[in-house]
Amino acid sequence: METKPEKSLNFIHEIIEEDNKTGKFGNRVHTRFPPEPNGYLHIGHAKSICLNFGTAEKYNGLCNLRFDDTNPVKEDVEYVDSIKEDVHWLGFDWQGREFYASDYFETLYGYAELLIKKGKAYVCALSIDDIGKFRGTVTHAGQESPYRNRTVDENLDLFRRMRAGEFADGAMVLRAKIDMAHPNMLMRDPILYRILHAEHHRTGDKWCIYPMYDFAHGQCDSIEHITHSICTLEFEVHRVLYDWFVKELEIYAPQQIEFARLNLTYTVMSKRKLLELVQGGHVKGWDDPRMPTICGLRRRGFTPGSIRNFADIIGVAKRNNVIDVSLLEHCLREDLNKKALRKLAVLNPLKLVIENFPEDEVEEMDAVNNPEDPETGMRKVPFSKYLYIDEEDFMENPPSKFFRLSPGNEVRLKYAYIIKCTDVIKDDNGKITEIHCTYDPETRSGLPQSNRKVKGTIHWVSAKHAIEAEVRLYEQLFLKENPEEVEEGEDFKANMNPNSLQIKNCFCEASLKEVKSGEKFQFERQGYFCVDPDSTSERPVFNRTVTLKESKAKTQK
């Protein structure tokens, strides 16, 4: 019997299966995730991580973690540490195959000399501006550098002296000798090495010349015997250059495959812009829960599984895309719904007095921990005469479709009694300060009378037993689906949502007193919340990860 694949293959896996059929790489699948350690990873990287590690997993292959650290002035160990943490957190392991472009500096240097000896590279002393000018434009050919025809010996000597530190930064560069009229700008004698007297986070001051990304990336893949070098679309035009290097150097040739990077509605994804948000103080840091960074999402309360599932669902293709953030939220809720323990918490407290309930009596109510997972059992929550309910759950003059509490109407208190509103107390300004109700003792949850139909069920917390906590409610960071859509003269920051963070004091059930940073809960009827590291034993802090899905009827007041 034939086993049919449940899901159709994405175009990359199709290529791989074809390669496996033809034996192109000896049925090997070896990918890599190659970040530059110059910033924090974001959800776009997560797509790439899932693709690279996931592909290796799928085909019983390997996936390396390789840091593209060819620019010492921008890179730092802080970033390599965070990247490793994030990849692990997502659930992937490189099994010790942690490599660095800087591991190959000596080999790369050798490649450069080889090119010089073949007459395919030369040392150019044109200024940075002149190199730009000589390059021509996208529609017009460039012109050749006056240094282009130096002898091999001269080039070799100069290049060795570059390495030896005889020249100042920017004095000269090593260039490939290809074609200054090539329609692809990258082929117009690209720079291979530049002089940079800078301390490298791994090699220290061993080098004062560093390879350019283009001269490093493809060869690093080659050195590691990567079979499929999966990268984003903007490197499509670089592929001919990489192929040129591989051919001239006569080294192992990986196959580069480009895919479209992830874009999400209501967010920005470029490292530069994220950095701007951090440095401009628009958010509290890289791990601000509003950031699309992996660490931000983690702090917000996302689960690795939900992100992996998301990456799987969005698929991989070559056309530019913008994924609706609601899909990400859907994956999140789907995961959290199954796992998060339910709790009662009141975000906008409104006092409620049950007039016919004995003054000092406390009843212990049975509450379900997670209806999606019976294994999690039950817990007790205290009930008393004085409660808090949520402001939104009461309306003095409700529309017909309002299911919650209003004067003269009944509502069920979750896990407790059916109550009826008898009175509304207001202050001098007419603001409602207190609701008075009566309860029906026959309707306690579990009793036969509790099955009586009422329109709605609301959550509550006993005033005397509740603990206080801080909640941080988040909305999208930007008001427009596409934050780049701005008036002339403005930039994406003009679209920032002034209400993306709202901090509140809330009352929650006492069992939330002892919580650990990172723990996730569902506050019933409100959303999923995650314990923030800012929590203290005195005062827990909860981040609202995402609201529950809300029907229109509930949202409209």
Place this chain on the structure above:
RNA sequence: UGUCCUGUGGUGUAAUUGGCAACACGUCUGAUUUUGGUUCAGAAGAGUUCAGGUUCGAGCCCUGACAGGACAACCA
């Protein structure tokens, strides 16, 4: 006025490689529900950028337009 890449419901991804467009999210109904959540049932929404061509038959092949994206850092 160059090169390369890409055009399928609102969004994303499919379509057994030429056989009358499917799945998911979103939207909207209805049922169930002690979460206006979950679950369940159902609906609307594209005729595949356009125009030609090949073919009994084209989203898939060919030609030509058009549209969008990428590329001119001693960044990656």
